Amino acid sequence: MEITALLYQFIVGGVFFTIGLIVPWRAGDFSWKNRRDRRLLISILLACLFYLIMQSVWYLYAARGG
Amino acid sequence: MPLGAASFAMDTTVIGTRLDYWVIVGYFVLIFSFGFYFARFTRSTKEFFMGGQRFSWWLITFSCVATVVGSYSFIKYSAAGFRYGTSSTMSYMNDWIVMSFLLLGWLPILYFNRFLSVPDYFRKRFDNRTGVMATIIVLMYMVGYIGINLYTMGVALNAMLGTDIFVSVVVVAVICAVYVTVGGQTSVIMTDLAQGVILLIAGTLLFVIGLGALGGWGEFWSGLPLLHRFPFAQFNEPQQFNFVGIFWQDGISNTFALYMMNQGFILRFLSLKSVNETRKSFLALILILMPLAAFAVSNAGWLGRSMVTHGMLPADVDPNGVFVEVAGRICGPGVFGFVMAALTAALMSTIDTLINAVSAVAVNDVYRPYIRAGASDKHYLGVARIVSLAAAGLGLILVPVFASFNSIYVAHGAFTASVTPAMVVAIVLAMYWRRFSATAAFWTLLGGSILVALSIMLPVLVTPFSHGVDPAGGFKYTRALYGLAGSGLIALLVTLFARSRQAGELEGLVVGSLWQAKQRYKGGKPNEDDGLKLGCLLCESDGVGEVSVNREVAESLNARVGDIVYVSDARWWLGGLRSVHAKLSDIRDDDDTTVLVAPALVLEGRLQIERRHKIERII
Numbered sequence: 001m002e003i004t005a006l007l008y009q010f011i012v013g014g015v016f017f018t019i020g021l022i023v024p025w026r027a028g029d030f031s032w033k034n035r036r037d038r039r040l041l042i043s044i045l046l047a048c049l050f051y052l053i054m055q056s057v058w059y060l061y062a063a064r065g066g
Numbered sequence: 067m068p069l070g071a072a073s074f075a076m077d078t079t080v081i082g083t084r085l086d087y088w089v090i091v092g093y094f095v096l097i098f099s100f101g102f103y104f105a106r107f108t109r110s111t112k113e114f115f116m117g118g119q120r121f122s123w124w125l126i127t128f129s130c131v132a133t134v135v136g137s138y139s140f141i142k143y144s145a146a147g148f149r150y151g152t153s154s155t156m157s158y159m160n161d162w163i164v165m166s167f168l169l170l171g172w173l174p175i176l177y178f179n180r181f182l183s184v185p186d187y188f189r190k191r192f193d194n195r196t197g198v199m200a201t202i203i204v205l206m207y208m209v210g211y212i213g214i215n216l217y218t219m220g221v222a223l224n225a226m227l228g229t230d231i232f233v234s235v236v237v238v239a240v241i242c243a244v245y246v247t248v249g250g251q252t253s254v255i256m257t258d259l260a261q262g263v264i265l266l267i268a269g270t271l272l273f274v275i276g277l278g279a280l281g282g283w284g285e286f287w288s289g290l291p292l293l294h295r296f297p298f299a300q301f302n303e304p305q306q307f308n309f310v311g312i313f314w315q316d317g318i319s320n321t322f323a324l325y326m327m328n329q330g331f332i333l334r335f336l337s338l339k340s341v342n343e344t345r346k347s348f349l350a351l352i353l354i355l356m357p358l359a360a361f362a363v364s365n366a367g368w369l370g371r372s373m374v375t376h377g378m379l380p381a382d383v384d385p386n387g388v389f390v391e392v393a394g395r396i397c398g399p400g401v402f403g404f405v406m407a408a409l410t411a412a413l414m415s416t417i418d419t420l421i422n423a424v425s426a427v428a429v430n431d432v433y434r435p436y437i438r439a440g441a442s443d444k445h446y447l448g449v450a451r452i453v454s455l456a457a458a459g460l461g462l463i464l465v466p467v468f469a470s471f472n473s474i475y476v477a478h479g480a481f482t483a484s485v486t487p488a489m490v491v492a493i494v495l496a497m498y499w500r501r502f503s504a505t506a507a508f509w510t511l512l513g514g515s516i517l518v519a520l521s522i523m524l525p526v527l528v529t530p531f532s533h534g535v536d537p538a539g540g541f542k543y544t545r546a547l548y549g550l551a552g553s554g555l556i557a558l559l560v561t562l563f564a565r566s567r568q569a570g571e572l573e574g575l576v577v578g579s580l581w582q583a584k585q586r587y588k589g590g591k592p593n594e595d596d597g598l599k600l601g602c603l604l605c606e607s608d609g610v611g612e613v614s615v616n617r618e619v620a621e622s623l624n625a626r627v628g629d630i631v632y633v634s635d636a637r638w639w640l641g642g643l644r645s646v647h648a649k650l651s652d653i654r655d656d657d658d659t660t661v662l663v664a665p666a667l668v669l670e671g672r673l674q675i676e677r678r679h680k681i682e683r684i685i
């Protein structure tokens with residue numbers, strides 16, 4: 001059905017999300033070498049991934065008439 | 067998705083037994099007592115506005131759920147669920163977009179600089195003029211919002227229980243005003259914690275009972291039309307509920323505004339014991355509790371649609387009344403009362419947060435800087451309490467105004483829609499773009515708001531941003547994209563021609579200078595090495611500056627003299643209620659692992675010295 005909505009959500013939303021992530025990282029507030037920062041970055045990325053997977057699976061379940 | 071008062075004009079259907087009403091009355095008594103009990107933990111403005119900055123992440127996360135779920139959420143999202151299906155969850159499931167801005171930028175900047183509000187931040191980041199402008203916007207937005215929440219709550223309770231609108235509004239406003247005035251943020255957090263739990267349990271219980279009534283998951287799912295089963299609405303139709311409009315208005319504009327501009331949320335996150343806890347709290351909120359909240363407030367609508375398909379509900383059921391209709395039909399005596407209590411929980415938890423938030427802005431951004439500077443904390447606490455009562459009173463006065471003049475209700479909606487995109491752009495650029503100047507911020511707020519207000523009168527201005535949405539609805543949702551783009555353009559143009567502040571003046575106030583913000587917070591070089599959290603015994607001692615530990619404990623904590631440590635009662639379920647932050651003032655060379663604490667800190671943290679405690683290094 002409306003795959004456009006799914007793509008729009010994660011592409012346009014993803015652009016905002018990425019800007020919010022990259023700018024402080026590049027500005028030096030966070031570092032991959034710091035264990036606490038690394039854990040924070042991974043948590044944020046996993047949270048985003050969680051929504052991508054959950055809503056994609058939901059979409060597929062609905063689309064195949066499940 | 068803002069819902070006008072007219073949308074609540076459903077038939078008055080009084081359902082429920084005497085037991086249900088006793089459950090609701092019992093709930094009111096419980097919440098009032100709960101709020102009043104925790105008033106004893108408030109003795110300073112820091113405690114009144116931020117609960118003493120001592121709480122654990124899980125406690126704040128649950129309390130946030132009750133605050134997010136507004137006074138009309140059950141009615142509104144059940145109606146959307148009934149009309150459009152499971153895509154009614156969209157508004158709650160797009161908060162992840164704001165996550166990186168919040169966790170890496172906004173929250174650390176506010177927390178480490180000890181800013182209490184957006185106007186406070188704008189005064190330091192820009193100038194007084196921009197701070198005043200932000201104060202006016204935030205206060206108008208919040209006070210009007212108290213009135214709207216009280217009014218919509220009165221209408222909703224009238225429709226459900228047949229109670230008089232003004233009687234129920236006065237009862238709820240008085241209950242909230244009393245415990246907020248006495249207990250401040252701690253009472254708000256504790257009552258909202260209870261209400262968040264009740265709300266989630268009731269929403270889930272309703273769905274489980276509904277599935278049973280329908281005959282299981284298969285029957286429920288097959289009763290939903292195909293288009294009702296997707297996580298997203300149709301891309302750009304219908305104009306009342308389409309994906310792209312909700313994405314820009316709710317997912318971007320309102321979500322950024324909720325977490326960055328809503329004073330209630332700012333204070334809630336500042337109530338946590340550390341920046342690390344704010345991050346944990348927000349992640350848990352986004353990952354677990356927001357999906358649960360979306361499900362809790364919407365599922366009555368999905369059940370209703372499936373029940374219509376299976377002939378268990380009439381096809382002409384009023385969508386705005388579907389929540390009460392479904393709950394009334396499937397819940398037994400007492401359970402219906404519990405579900406209605408959950409709805410009331412949603413109503414009260416938004417109002418108490420707003421009352422406390424208005425008080426914070428009025429005292430910290432108006433009274434303290436412009437009316438009486440340099441007074442004692444006790445004086446400001448008294449003023450904060452008076453303002454809390456006044457805010458509730460003002461909200462009450464606005465109820466008949468909103469009820470009598472729909473145009474005023476609409477005007478507040480238009481005001482909020484106008485200022486939100488401009489405020490969002492100003493906040494994001496303030497922390498992410500060093501060159502963004504005071505002049506640019508001022509004109510972004512003013513010009514951006516005017517641009518959106520113009521588009522309400524001339525909807526054609528929004529056409530280039532409408533993504534093909536039918537203009538018949540006046541571009542109610544896609545207007546947010548127009549507002550964001552217009553405000554962004556003004557910000558860009560004015561910044562190009564206005565003088566920016568020197569880089570040194572912005573240290574700690576923008577991304578890229580978080581280290582300086584941490585230094586400011588600590589008053590020394592931050593210590594971010596990994597350390598352990600230890601169980602310990604306390605001893606009150608007059609002879610120490612603040613906190614003293616022996617070398618063995620200091621090494622386990624990885625702490626040095628001057629570091630900020632956090633001492634809390636070891637009972638996890640207190641969530642930090644009995645705890646205190648202190649400077650590590652001394653490292654001893656003896657073998658005694660007892661932590662020595664100054665008497666003033668024992669009193670401040672309400673520490674029960676004979677109990678077991680925990681100690682950890684914060685920074």
